[in-house]
Amino acid sequence: MSVDLTTSLGSLQLAAPTLTASGCAAAGKELAQFGDVSTLGAVVTKSIMMAPRSGRATPRMAETPSGMLNSIGLQGPGIESFLENDLAWLRANNVTTIVSIAGNNVDEFGELARILAKVEGVDGLEVNISCPNVESRGQVFACNPVSAAQVIETVRSVWHSDAPVLAKLSPDVTDIVEIAHSVVDAGVDGVSMINTLLGMVIDVDQMKPMLGGRTGGLSGPAIRPVAVRAIYQVHAALPHLPILGMGGIRTGHDALEFIAAGASAVSIGTVVFGDPGAPWRIANELGQELQSRGYNSLSEVVGLAHHN
Amino acid sequence: MSVDLTTSLGSLQLAAPTLTASGCAAAGKELAQFGDVSTLGAVVTKSIMMAPRSGRATPRMAETPSGMLNSIGLQGPGIESFLENDLAWLRANNVTTIVSIAGNNVDEFGELARILAKVEGVDGLEVNISCPNVESRGQVFACNPVSAAQVIETVRSVWHSDAPVLAKLSPDVTDIVEIAHSVVDAGVDGVSMINTLLGMVIDVDQMKPMLGGRTGGLSGPAIRPVAVRAIYQVHAALPHLPILGMGGIRTGHDALEFIAAGASAVSIGTVVFGDPGAPWRIANELGQELQSRGYNSLSEVVGLAHHN
Amino acid sequence: MQCTIRSISPVGNYLHLILDAPEVDEVAPGHFAAVAVGGIGGGMLLRRAFSIHKSTPGQTLEIIFAAHGQGTQWLATQSAGDVIDVIAPLGKPFVLPRQPISCVIVAGGYGAAPMELLARELRGRGCRVDVVLGAATQEKLFGVLDLKGVADSVIVTTDDGTSGVRGRVTDVLADVINKNKSQAVYACGPMPMLQAVAKVSQDNGAFSQCAVEESMACGIGVCMTCVLPVIGDDGVTRMSRSCVDGPVFRGDRVRWDDVHTVPSDAFGAPRPGGH
Amino acid sequence: MQCTIRSISPVGNYLHLILDAPEVDEVAPGHFAAVAVGGIGGGMLLRRAFSIHKSTPGQTLEIIFAAHGQGTQWLATQSAGDVIDVIAPLGKPFVLPRQPISCVIVAGGYGAAPMELLARELRGRGCRVDVVLGAATQEKLFGVLDLKGVADSVIVTTDDGTSGVRGRVTDVLADVINKNKSQAVYACGPMPMLQAVAKVSQDNGAFSQCAVEESMACGIGVCMTCVLPVIGDDGVTRMSRSCVDGPVFRGDRVRWDDVHTVPSDAFGAPRPGGH
Numbered sequence A, B: 001m002s003v004d005l006t007t008s009l010g011s012l013q014l015a016a017p018t019l020t021a022s023g024c025a026a027a028g029k030e031l032a033q034f035g036d037v038s039t040l041g042a043v044v045t046k047s048i049m050m051a052p053r054s055g056r057a058t059p060r061m062a063e064t065p066s067g068m069l070n071s072i073g074l075q076g077p078g079i080e081s082f083l084e085n086d087l088a089w090l091r092a093n094n095v096t097t098i099v100s101i102a103g104n105n106v107d108e109f110g111e112l113a114r115i116l117a118k119v120e121g122v123d124g125l126e127v128n129i130s131c132p133n134v135e136s137r138g139q140v141f142a143c144n145p146v147s148a149a150q151v152i153e154t155v156r157s158v159w160h161s162d163a164p165v166l167a168k169l170s171p172d173v174t175d176i177v178e179i180a181h182s183v184v185d186a187g188v189d190g191v192s193m194i195n196t197l198l199g200m201v202i203d204v205d206q207m208k209p210m211l212g213g214r215t216g217g218l219s220g221p222a223i224r225p226v227a228v229r230a231i232y233q234v235h236a237a238l239p240h241l242p243i244l245g246m247g248g249i250r251t252g253h254d255a256l257e258f259i260a261a262g263a264s265a266v267s268i269g270t271v272v273f274g275d276p277g278a279p280w281r282i283a284n285e286l287g288q289e290l291q292s293r294g295y296n297s298l299s300e301v302v303g304l305a306h307h308n
Numbered sequence C, D: 001m002q003c004t005i006r007s008i009s010p011v012g013n014y015l016h017l018i019l020d021a022p023e024v025d026e027v028a029p030g031h032f033a034a035v036a037v038g039g040i041g042g043g044m045l046l047r048r049a050f051s052i053h054k055s056t057p058g059q060t061l062e063i064i065f066a067a068h069g070q071g072t073q074w075l076a077t078q079s080a081g082d083v084i085d086v087i088a089p090l091g092k093p094f095v096l097p098r099q100p101i102s103c104v105i106v107a108g109g110y111g112a113a114p115m116e117l118l119a120r121e122l123r124g125r126g127c128r129v130d131v132v133l134g135a136a137t138q139e140k141l142f143g144v145l146d147l148k149g150v151a152d153s154v155i156v157t158t159d160d161g162t163s164g165v166r167g168r169v170t171d172v173l174a175d176v177i178n179k180n181k182s183q184a185v186y187a188c189g190p191m192p193m194l195q196a197v198a199k200v201s202q203d204n205g206a207f208s209q210c211a212v213e214e215s216m217a218c219g220i221g222v223c224m225t226c227v228l229p230v231i232g233d234d235g236v237t238r239m240s241r242s243c244v245d246g247p248v249f250r251g252d253r254v255r256w257d258d259v260h261t262v263p264s265d266a267f268g269a270p271r272p273g274g275h
């Protein structure tokens, strides 16, 4: 008898427990050569902004021990082209789709949500508040409970859709539970965590930061213990809040750690770069890990590490 | 012609640029079989508390990708025994010694500093404010600019010694520059950064956190980009503040990154566990890295990555 | 795809890796392979990209690589019988001419790896093929003999004069183009060389195709790390992915001076006053 | 110390590793070696600890290991000629009796690795040596034949009865002690086994020494991860480091029931109301 791996994020039922992480699978199309994208829990798209965006200067990445830094700078085609091309492809291929949005200011988030609430094929919204707020000296929205809540309230006010709204949290804060509380109070249906940690690599030949954007986001297995801790803390404080977990998941065993810490589903990010089939492989492995431990379903394990 | 690797931390002149990181070399004695401890920049001792301390339950460590978690819980013999045995050994062997202190509350830090100010052989004080404040619901001193400053002011008020006082900062904060400013205003001569990041590993067989202390501190090369970023930010804001850098340094090349970001000297921590000769090896490698790039001294490279 | 190493052997300063690759069918010149490095418990997450040197469909795949940083150093420690993980073929290969025109192949160092395959394809289409191979020094030349066996002519240049003409490939390229009335130049090598080749080609009336080498995280088009400014058919500059839109680009379309920057007129570039 | 692998070969469920170790002099039974794992660009920072099985001073060092997690799995992929980094000898070995007394050696699984060396030392001192070797199943037994060649008697137990007596080592230990009037018991194996051995020994009037296996980060006494509660000569329980104060401890001094905890009467234990 096989394990029931179906799960949910608020009102969104997911046929599989592994999703792609925003920015690590573009809008799904390129992964199609490695597996059937419609069988994933969902594709979480690269964060889309209102206008087309060129991103930052290169180099945009540096490999680091068990991780990498990126400073892509949200390169993307803008919402219009996204709807016409990317979302259309996802719909045509029956892919469960969570659209990630990013704004330069609170209004832009609202504008994006307003547009997306009206179109078909958006099964969930991930609000990437881990980007800099140009109106507030570049401080990241997710690093401040007030600005984080403002974004969510604005999105919520125009989100006339049943699809869940998730806030994507940054680990670069003194107290992630405080931020979680503030976005919950502002009306999110769940949280995605964690985004990357701010990091830097220095090119000691050129004696300057290696990345074009100077700092970048640290991701990959290196940060996994930070992700597990953050999810554990937030689940302890808000046990009913659906959590989409991510941060360095490489195997089904890793995924099980996230589920046990309190995540209802997981996104696979950086590991996809080295192993494009990882989202499917990890779902299989997770099934085996559960089965070998005698569990019948994923859902019975969500948050289980809190009870022992 | 060889490179001048001497450096300083405030008033303390160091004959070599690599130190041991607190908690990663006990009080130096055990390393003596792997090299001459008196030739190190300094030994930074395991954080000492007033009373003897048993530390936390085991398991106390978990290996993680390119890093490890520890929850030692500051096991140590207490200040009295430390002075009699450990400090005596360090003095007898002519080891430059930076004593790391930790308190359960502000007064304990003051008490420790008062005692240490009176004894010979203390070449510097590292104030480990990255430990929980039992008077403030266990919040870590270093996570709050006010409590961080309180500790430093208290220490400073009884520190009648020329030896520099360094505050050891935690990266688990929204804005590390704010904390650095507050300890500088409170009178530190320099900062040590970074301490470990809070992390967790879950034992999915026992379905509970793997460490006896549940959470632990993440260290090792995995966190290096976070350390470099933190040092870069603090040096940018406070270019004259001496910085003792640490966090995943494995090679002279890594050490050079820290120096270029703004550190005047570096501590070698977790990497010592796998390579007990690392503090000496890394000093040599650093010399070679500098020489091969045409530098004559370490000091000319401190903060150099800010100028390109 | 798990590939067993058939052999790994030094050629000059490089290593020649022959892999069992039963799953790989047709490979075109310019395609690349992405190799996972580091093995069990490894700390390197990203694959290393290498031009495919040769392949026998359904049987083998060959690459030529320099042991450079950590990943390629690890690869160099592998031996026959070891198994490595490879994704191939990836990328857009060189576009071959429909007519039997006169072509020049220009390569720097290991940039020559895909060029024997290319030369054979071009010759197979009746093209004239002249080759210019360059490197810093003799040990860093690759493929001279093999290409001599296929091409109509081969000129070698080295920076230090240890082999062939002392100098750069571009010192001789204009002559080669003019002498042979070459219409197309195919190039692979370091970025500054490609930039110079593109310019010389254009100045001498030849069309160029350059296989660029940009740092890649995914190699499959999902991460946006490997971009460079390329002018599209519509005249608009876009930050194009070298892994899926390239690595081969038209030399006159890459904005060589602006590589590593985002030109202010690029699609989606930051505007004064914020985005 | 860089050690070239002379050979690596399976023995039952384990691997037997013979290393060139010209820098290692005397090794005493109970000493351990710490092996770096993962190689170039590896993500594993910590060494793996293994009892030293045998050594020829100035020449070789041998260990017996189980390919278990990531690090030992990596080690299992190494082959003759490969070079690994080793620190040895480490730890406090078994304390040998001054008198030619009657001894029992008890080992579980790869815990038998250091026991042939120990048996030889004891026999060399004129001691009687009886051996009890146990494992879950036959393939997990180690050293039976070798120990038969040295010891006065060898009894084997397996949990599943695939070899020797079905049951645990402690099922037969009391008999062995009583029959041979053993004064000292030397044990190495899983912690629950050691706990039972310590108890049976004490109950039957024998003194025991147990080589414990605690998770270690440094292996050299600087990190404080490998502690367990051990009663000192002064009667005070301290969280002692198994890497430098052990791995061999007197069985009657380890607070077996309290392993993995900090007993409330331990030196420096938290007091009610905070530290």
Ligand SMILES: Cc1cc2nc3c(=O)[nH]c(=O)nc-3n(C[C@H](O)[C@H](O)[C@H](O)COP(=O)(O)OP(=O)(O)OC[C@H]3O[C@@H](n4cnc5c(N)ncnc54)[C@H](O)[C@@H]3O)c2cc1C
Pocket: A062, A063, C032, C046, C047, C048, C049, C050, C051, C052, C063, C064, C065, C066, C067, C068, C069, C070, C071, C072, C073, C110, C111, C113, C212, C213, C214, C215, C216, C217, C247
């Ligand atoms: C399309 C393409 C074809 C290539 N063909 C060949 C070839 O045939 N033979 C050959 O020897 N090399 C080739 N290279 C370069 C090769 O990919 C790099 O030398 C290699 O990735 C460096 O890895 P490392 O482990 O030595 O360095 P590290 O410093 O450990 O690499 C760290 C990271 O940076 C990336 N990186 C570092 N240098 C380069 C570089 N020059 N180009 C791209 N990525 C880099 C790595 O892929 C890795 O992700 C090619 C690169 C590309 C993009």
Ligand SMILES: Cc1cc2nc3c(=O)[nH]c(=O)nc-3n(C[C@H](O)[C@H](O)[C@H](O)COP(=O)(O)OP(=O)(O)OC[C@H]3O[C@@H](n4cnc5c(N)ncnc54)[C@H](O)[C@@H]3O)c2cc1C
Pocket: B062, B063, D032, D046, D047, D048, D049, D050, D051, D052, D063, D064, D065, D066, D067, D068, D069, D070, D071, D072, D073, D110, D111, D113, D212, D213, D214, D215, D216, D217, D247
């Ligand atoms: C003094 C001593 C002697 C030992 N002798 C032998 C021996 O002769 N043969 C043998 O096969 N094994 C022996 N072990 C156990 C061996 O060290 C572990 O099996 C090994 O460290 C596990 O590493 P891994 O890479 O398989 O597991 P991983 O899960 O990758 O290990 C992760 C980390 O945990 C530590 N760890 C995990 N399991 C253990 C364990 N059981 N004991 C100690 N540390 C652990 C590792 O050292 C590593 O730091 C001994 C252990 C000690 C402390």
Ligand SMILES: Cc1cc2nc3c(=O)[nH]c(=O)nc-3n(C[C@H](O)[C@H](O)[C@H](O)COP(=O)(O)O)c2cc1C
Pocket: A021, A022, A023, A024, A046, A047, A070, A072, A074, A100, A128, A168, A194, A195, A196, A217, A218, A219, A220, A221, A223, A246, A247, A248, A249, A267, A268, A269, A270, A271, C223
């Ligand atoms: C190259 C790259 C691009 C990313 N882009 C985005 C993005 O556009 N929006 C977002 O919310 N997160 C983005 N992320 C963060 C990931 O979605 C994820 O939260 C993070 O990388 C941690 O997961 P991982 O370790 O599995 O990659 C990006 C990460 C990487 C590596």
Ligand SMILES: Cc1cc2nc3c(=O)[nH]c(=O)nc-3n(C[C@H](O)[C@H](O)[C@H](O)COP(=O)(O)O)c2cc1C
Pocket: B021, B022, B023, B024, B046, B047, B070, B072, B074, B100, B128, B168, B194, B195, B196, B217, B218, B219, B220, B221, B223, B246, B247, B248, B249, B267, B268, B269, B270, B271, D223
């Ligand atoms: C086992 C262990 C114990 C530590 N104990 C202390 C301590 O007592 N006081 C302190 O200030 N830092 C302590 N640290 C933190 C280190 O000094 C250092 O700041 C951190 O580990 C990052 O450096 P690294 O990655 O080089 O280890 C400890 C770290 C480890 C791994």
Ligand code: FES
Pocket: C215, C216, C217, C218, C219, C220, C221, C222, C223, C224, C225, C226, C227, C241, C242, C243, C244
């Ligand atoms: S390398 Fe990821 S998009 Fe090209």
Ligand code: FES
Pocket: D215, D216, D217, D218, D219, D220, D221, D222, D223, D224, D225, D226, D227, D241, D242, D243, D244
């Ligand atoms: S393993 Fe570090 S003190 Fe024992």
